[in-house]
Amino acid sequence: MEFAFTEEQGMIGETVRTFFADNATSDRTRAAMAATGRDAGLDRALWSAFAGELGLAGVGLPETHGGAGLGMVEFALVAEAAGARVAALPLLGTAMLGRAIAAGGSAAQQEAWLPRLAAGEVIGTAAWEGELTLAAGKLSGTVPYLPHGAAADLLLVPAAGEVWLVDLAAPGVTVTGHVTMDQTRPLATARLDGVAAERLADGAAALAAAHAAGWIGLAAEALGGAQAALDRTVAYSRERVQFGRPIGSFQAYKHRLADMMVEIEQARSAVYWAACAVDEGSPEAPLALHAAKAFCAETFHMCAGNMIQLHGGIGFTWEHDAHLFFKRARSILSLYGSPQWHRERIAALVIDQGAAA
Numbered sequence: 001m002e003f004a005f006t007e008e009q010g011m012i013g014e015t016v017r018t019f020f021a022d023n024a025t026s027d028r029t030r031a032a033m034a035a036t037g038r039d040a041g042l043d044r045a046l047w048s049a050f051a052g053e054l055g056l057a058g059v060g061l062p063e064t065h066g067g068a069g070l071g072m073v074e075f076a077l078v079a080e081a082a083g084a085r086v087a088a089l090p091l092l093g094t095a096m097l098g099r100a101i102a103a104g105g106s107a108a109q110q111e112a113w114l115p116r117l118a119a120g121e122v123i124g125t126a127a128w129e130g131e132l133t134l135a136a137g138k139l140s141g142t143v144p145y146l147p148h149g150a151a152a153d154l155l156l157v158p159a160a161g162e163v164w165l166v167d168l169a170a171p172g173v174t175v176t177g178h179v180t181m182d183q184t185r186p187l188a189t190a191r192l193d194g195v196a197a198e199r200l201a202d203g204a205a206a207l208a209a210a211h212a213a214g215w216i217g218l219a220a221e222a223l224g225g226a227q228a229a230l231d232r233t234v235a236y237s238r239e240r241v242q243f244g245r246p247i248g249s250f251q252a253y254k255h256r257l258a259d260m261m262v263e264i265e266q267a268r269s270a271v272y273w274a275a276c277a278v279d280e281g282s283p284e285a286p287l288a289l290h291a292a293k294a295f296c297a298e299t300f301h302m303c304a305g306n307m308i309q310l311h312g313g314i315g316f317t318w319e320h321d322a323h324l325f326f327k328r329a330r331s332i333l334s335l336y337g338s339p340q341w342h343r344e345r346i347a348a349l350v351i352d353q354g355a356a357a
Contacts, residue, residue, distance in 0.1 A: 003272060005073075012074055016081040019054060024085035026321050032088035033183040040177055041186040042151045043088040050089065051120025057091075058118025060213060061098050065114035071279040075213065076220040076271055083221030084228040086324045088184045090123045090148040092217050097124030097156045099213040104163065104206025109198065113154065113165070125152035125188075126210055128336050132159035138172075138194045139164065147335065149188025150177030156210055163203035170195055182331035184324065212278050212289055214336050219271045219292040222300035222332050226267060229300075229307040229325050230260045236311055256310060260303045267299040287349050294342035297333045304329040 005013065023046055032043040051057035060075045061067025068074070075095060082091055098117040101109055116122040125146040132141035143157055152175075155166040168175055172195040177188045200206045234257060237248025247253055274292035277285040304326040308315040315322045333339065 003269075003276070005077075009074060009077060012070075013077040013081065015054065016056065016078050017084070019050070020081050020085040020087055023049060024082070024087040024089075026324075029086060029088050029184060029324065037177075038151045040150060041088055041183055042090060042148060046087065047089055047120055047123075050091075051118075055118075057094060057120040058098060058114070060095060061102055061114055061118050065102070065110055066118035067098070067102075067114065068118075072212065072216050072275040073272060073279055076216055076275040079217045079220035080224035080227075080271070083224030083328070086184050086225065086321070086328050090125070090151060092185070092214060092221075093125035093147045093149075093152060093156075094123055095217055096126040096210040096214045097154060100126070100156050100163065100200065100206035100210040101165070103209035104200045104202035104204070106201040109165070109200065122153045123148065123151055124154050124156065125149045126214065127155065127157040127190075130157055130159065132157065132192065134160040134162075135194075137196065139166065139192045139197045140194055141192055143190040143192065144187075145335070146175075146188045146190060147185050149190060150175055150186065152188075155190060156206075157197075158203070158207060159197075161203075163200045163206045164197040165200065166190070166192065166195060166197045180331070182327040184328060185331060211336070212285070215289045215293040216271070216275050216278065218332050218335060219267075219274065219296035222296035222329065223264070223267045223271050225325050225328055225332075226260070226264050226296075226300040226303040229303040229322075230257065230264060232321075233257065233260075233307050233310050240312070253310065256306050260306055263299040263302060267296045270295045287346060290342040290345045290349070293337060294339040294346070297329075298339050300325075300329040301333055 028043055032041055056068060056078055058067030059070050059078055060072065063069035079091065082089055094117060098114060101113050117124060125148055127143045128145060130141060130143035132139050139159055152168055155168055157164050157166060168190065172193040174191045175188050177186055180187045237253060238246050240247045270292040274288035277288040308322045308326060311322055314320050
C-alpha cells in the first residue's frame with residue numbers, strides 16, 4: 001500500500017510548518033524557558049496566534065463544538081511541525097483533554113468545554129498516573145508529571161475506576177510547577193484535597209482517546225524534532241571546513257547522517273500508520289500506537305545525541321539550539337510510558353492475538 005497525503009492535508013502541513021518557522025523562533029522559545037510562574041515554558045502569544053489565526057487548537061475536535069473537525073493524521077502534521085521547532089506550547093495536554101471529552105463526555109460537558117478548548121481559551125493537561133482516593137464524590141491525593149500543569153486550567157485524571165475533569169482553580173487544588181530538564185514543556189504536580197470533580201460519562205472511551213492523542217502527539221513531535229536535527233546537522237556539515245574540506249565529506253560523518261535518515265523514515269511510517277489506524281478505527285490501532293511512541297521516541301533521542309556530537313564543540317554550548325532538541329527528546333522518552341513499557345504492551349497484544357487465532 002502506498003500512503004500519500006490528500007491535497008488538504010498537504011496544505012495543512014505546509015501552513016503549520018511556515019507558521020512555526022516564522023513564529024516559534026529560538027529567541028521566543030528561550031524567553032518562554034526563562035519565564036516564571038504560570039507562564040514558565042509557555043509562549044502565550046504563540047498559543048494565541050496558533051489558536052486564533054490558524055484555528056488549530058481544536059484540530060481533532062468536532063466542528064459542532066468549534067473544532068476543525070479533522071483527524072489524527074492532521075493532528076500529527078501539526079505536532080510534527082511544532083516538534084521541529086521545539087515550540088513552547090501546551091498542545092499535548094490540550095489535545096488529550098479535548099479528545100477525551102469529545103469521545104467520552106456527556107453532551108453538557110462537550111458543550112461546556114470543547115468550544116473553549118478549540119478557541120485556546122482553556123489550557124488542558126492530562127495525568128498518566130496518580131495516587132487518588134474518592135470519598136463523597138470528592139478526590140484527594142497527588143497527581144504528578146503534568147505537562148504544562150502550572151499553566152493549565154483543566155485536568156484529566158483517572159481515579160477509582162473512572163475518568164474525571166478537575167478545575168485546577170477549584171478550592172482544595174494546589175499546583176506546584178517544577179524546573180525540569182525540558183524547560184519548553186515543564187511538568188507540575190497537582191495536590192487535591194477533597195476537590196469536587198466532574199466524572200466523564202464514558203471513562204473507557206475518554207481514556208482511550210486521550211492516550212491515542214498523547215502517543216500520536218509525542219511520536220509526531222519526535223519525528224519533527226529528529227528531522228530538524230538531521231536537517232540542521234546536514235547544513236552544518238556543508239558549512240564547517242576542517243583539513244581544507246567540508247566535514248560532511250568525511251565517510252564517518254556521512255555514515256552517521258545516513259543512520260539518522262534511515263531511522264527517521266521508519267519513524268515517519270510509524271507515526272502515520274498509527275494516525276491512520278486510529279482515524280479508521282482499525283483493530284491494528286493499539287499495536288500501531290505503542291509501536292509509534294516507542295520507536296519515534298528512541299529515534300529522536302538518537303538523532304538529538306548525534307546532532308550534538310556532529311556539531312563538535314559548538315553543539316555543547318548553551319547558545320546553540322542542539323540542547324533544546326536533546327532535552328525534548330529525553331523528556332519524550334519518559335512521558336506517558338517508556339519505550340520498554342510500550343514494547344511490553346506490544347508483546348502482550350501479539351500474544352493475545354496469537355491465542356485468539
